[in-house]
Amino acid sequence: MSVSADLPRLLSLVPYLLARPGARVAEVAQVFGVSEDRLRKDLNLLWVCGLPGHGPGDLIDLEFEHDTVTLFEPQGVTRPLRLTSDEALALVVALRALAQTPGLTERAALDRVLIKVQEVAGAAAAPAGRVQVTVEGAERVLPIVEQALTTGRRLHLRYYVPGRDESTERDVDPIRVLLVEGHSYLEAWCTRAEAVRTFRLDRVAALQILDTPAAPPPVPDRDLSQGLFQAGPDDILARLMLHPGAGWVADYYPCESVQEQPDGTTVVALRTPDTAWVERLALRLGGRAVVLGPEELIEAVRARARAALAAYGASGG
Amino acid sequence: MPEAKTERLLNLVICLLATRRYLSVQQIRAAVPGYVGDGERAGSEEAFRRMFERDKRELRELGVPLETGTDAMAHDDEPGYRIARSDYELPQIALQPDEAAALGLAARLWQSASLAGAAGSALLKLAAAGVDVHSGEGTLTPRVAASEPAFDACLAAVRDGRQVRFGYRTAGRPGVQQRLVQPWGVVSWHGRWYLVGHDEARAAERVFRLSRFSGQVRLEGEPGSVSPPENLDLRAVLARAPAEAATSTARVRVRRETCWALRAEASSITADGEADLLEIGFADPERLADRIAGFGADAVVLAPEPARQAVLRRWRAVLPEKPE
Numbered sequence: 001m002s003v004s005a006d007l008p009r010l011l012s013l014v015p016y017l018l019a020r021p022g023a024r025v026a027e028v029a030q031v032f033g034v035s036e037d038r039l040r041k042d043l044n045l046l047w048v049c050g051l052p053g054h055g056p057g058d059l060i061d062l063e064f065e066h067d068t069v070t071l072f073e074p075q076g077v078t079r080p081l082r083l084t085s086d087e088a089l090a091l092v093v094a095l096r097a098l099a100q101t102p103g104l105t106e107r108a109a110l111d112r113v114l115i116k117v118q119e120v121a122g123a124a125a126a127p128a129g130r131v132q133v134t135v136e137g138a139e140r141v142l143p144i145v146e147q148a149l150t151t152g153r154r155l156h157l158r159y160y161v162p163g164r165d166e167s168t169e170r171d172v173d174p175i176r177v178l179l180v181e182g183h184s185y186l187e188a189w190c191t192r193a194e195a196v197r198t199f200r201l202d203r204v205a206a207l208q209i210l211d212t213p214a215a216p217p218p219v220p221d222r223d224l225s226q227g228l229f230q231a232g233p234d235d236i237l238a239r240l241m242l243h244p245g246a247g248w249v250a251d252y253y254p255c256e257s258v259q260e261q262p263d264g265t266t267v268v269a270l271r272t273p274d275t276a277w278v279e280r281l282a283l284r285l286g287g288r289a290v291v292l293g294p295e296e297l298i299e300a301v302r303a304r305a306r307a308a309l310a311a312y313g314a315s316g317g
Numbered sequence: 318m319p320e321a322k323t324e325r326l327l328n329l330v331i332c333l334l335a336t337r338r339y340l341s342v343q344q345i346r347a348a349v350p351g352y353v354g355d356g357e358r359a360g361s362e363e364a365f366r367r368m369f370e371r372d373k374r375e376l377r378e379l380g381v382p383l384e385t386g387t388d389a390m391a392h393d394d395e396p397g398y399r400i401a402r403s404d405y406e407l408p409q410i411a412l413q414p415d416e417a418a419a420l421g422l423a424a425r426l427w428q429s430a431s432l433a434g435a436a437g438s439a440l441l442k443l444a445a446a447g448v449d450v451h452s453g454e455g456t457l458t459p460r461v462a463a464s465e466p467a468f469d470a471c472l473a474a475v476r477d478g479r480q481v482r483f484g485y486r487t488a489g490r491p492g493v494q495q496r497l498v499q500p501w502g503v504v505s506w507h508g509r510w511y512l513v514g515h516d517e518a519r520a521a522e523r524v525f526r527l528s529r530f531s532g533q534v535r536l537e538g539e540p541g542s543v544s545p546p547e548n549l550d551l552r553a554v555l556a557r558a559p560a561e562a563a564t565s566t567a568r569v570r571v572r573r574e575t576c577w578a579l580r581a582e583a584s585s586i587t588a589d590g591e592a593d594l595l596e597i598g599f600a601d602p603e604r605l606a607d608r609i610a611g612f613g614a615d616a617v618v619l620a621p622e623p624a625r626q627a628v629l630r631r632w633r634a635v636l637p638e639k640p641e
Contacts, residue, residue: 052348087439181508280611286631
């Protein structure tokens with residue numbers, strides 16, 4: 001389908017300009033996501049379009065002054081085209097996803113604008129019910145985090161790291177909340193680590209807004225297109241062979257490679273800065289998985305298993 | 318030339334919006350510049366018809382509502398065309414500042430090119446209607462990735478109500494199996510996309526992970542030939558975990574300052590010398606062992622015996638057969 005993107009843009013451009021006399025060409029180009037050059041070509045095209053006859057008074061009339069443009073005569077194109085199914089779907093599904101995220105303080109506004117967008121979209125919004133995005137919020141935690149962000153205050157967290165089975169207390173300066181990969185995260189400057197850290201909100205056991213003003217360093221928006229966690233240069237490459245009963249591991253954890261073998265087993269490779277969680281996973285899976293490498297990891301798993309068996313022996317098992 | 322076509326299409330839309338009566342094909346040809354031969358082959362009736370058919374198709378694909386019909390007085394054999402303003406125009410909408418901010422937030426959600434583009438053009442239409450929505454970055458960054466190649470095809474299938482045929486790699490089974498499915502919806506769950514639908518061959522509801530799709534996804538059947546069941550809760554389908562009501566209680570001794578996740582699940586915690594004693598409900602000793610074995614020496618199952626043995630079995634399996 002090679003439908004041109006030009007006509008939809010022009011159909012929005014005419015009413016847009018009509019509502020904004022003296023708009024700056026550079027700004028309009030930016031809003032429409034095109035180069036100034038492209039926009040000027042668009043304006044030149046509008047000039048020669050209009051009602052049948054194309055006599056004086058039939059054509060779209062616009063005027064340039066310095067770097068601004070004013071549209072005087074829209075020749076009937078006074079309002080934008082209604083929303084297409086895809087447009088309605090994109091907005092409605094996103095609004096619902098956020099409106100249903102537990103603990104999001106924008107919830108009330110989201111609910112109201114969702115109703116308005118559905119009304120305006122009409123029948124085009126019907127397929128939106130067939131697409132759903134779920135975001136796990138954190139009912140208790142998210143509103144407090146948002147409040148800390150709005151008031152610019154430091155937060156005290158009690159945070160649980162499952163891979164290391166650690167519960168730590170930290171003071172953090174909040175930077176932003178990320179709703180990504182179906183979970184809510186707080187990106188913050190951790191005063192303990194003296195670095196930016198990402199905290200999954202459903203692992204925050206307790207939190208408190210402190211009186212201290214937050215002063216996080218300016219942190220640019222992350223490129224989240226490849227997922228939340230990027231492999232680092234020092235990450236260890238762990239390789240596991242999974243029997244069919246443990247196949248879910250390949251789906252659940254971000255694996256660098258997944259190779260299904262003819263005998264029904266799966267070999268996965270994944271990168272991690274800290275193998276503690278892989279060791280715990282191996283203990284949990286038992287005979288359903290085999291650690292293939294590196295050697296240090298194989299040994300670490302065995303050491304844990306021996307210590308665990310000894311602990312049971314010691315208690316007279 | 319692409320600009321010549323854009324010009325012609327814009328003139329066509331303006332013309333059809335302006336008329337109250339249906340315009341015949343010949344009237345359109347005379348009224349809209351670009352159809353009458355400009356030295357091109359468009360001079361012939363054949364060429365004009367083909368051009369006009371393509372133009373109609375393109376307008377329909379863009380969502381421009383072309384109305385066909387005949388007026389009482391018309392003598393034409395063929396129907397005429399017009400665009401009813403009430404079908405064309407975006408209805409009036411006014412947003413409070415917090416509503417505009419909320420909409421801007423939602424529009425930032427999509428990372429997939431097709432949906433991000435659709436959200437963007439939707440906001441442009443609103444801007445053209447005088448409603449400014451700022452979608453600059455704030456302190457809340459929502460993102461949904463849709464990078465699987467199968468995503469666009471599955472989205473189109475559920476939007477249009479058509480069947481999908483695809484290759485699928487089932488977890489734990491080698492090779493690729495062909496599936497024919499009536500798609501009911503697509504769901505993003507914990508950051509992964511799933512297709513929910515009726516598997517024709519198995520005659521049952523199934524959930525498919527889009528990342529396990531293999532090869533091209535083909536859409537089949539007429540638009541609207543698939544309709545999901547009434548009151549289908551897509552989220553509930555994915556959240557469906559076998560209900561495990563606890564039928565027994567295990568006693569587990571855990572070291573101080575460890576096993577936090579287990580403590581959260583325990584029905585009671587009591588101090589026991591240097592350690593803590595947890596009581597944890599369970600139904601199946603194997604599932605309990607899955608929850609406990611990862612804690613290694615930090616969590617010792619005292620009772621019941623089947624649960625204890627299940628944990629020990631897992632650890633023995635990771636050790637080499639011959640003692641070193």
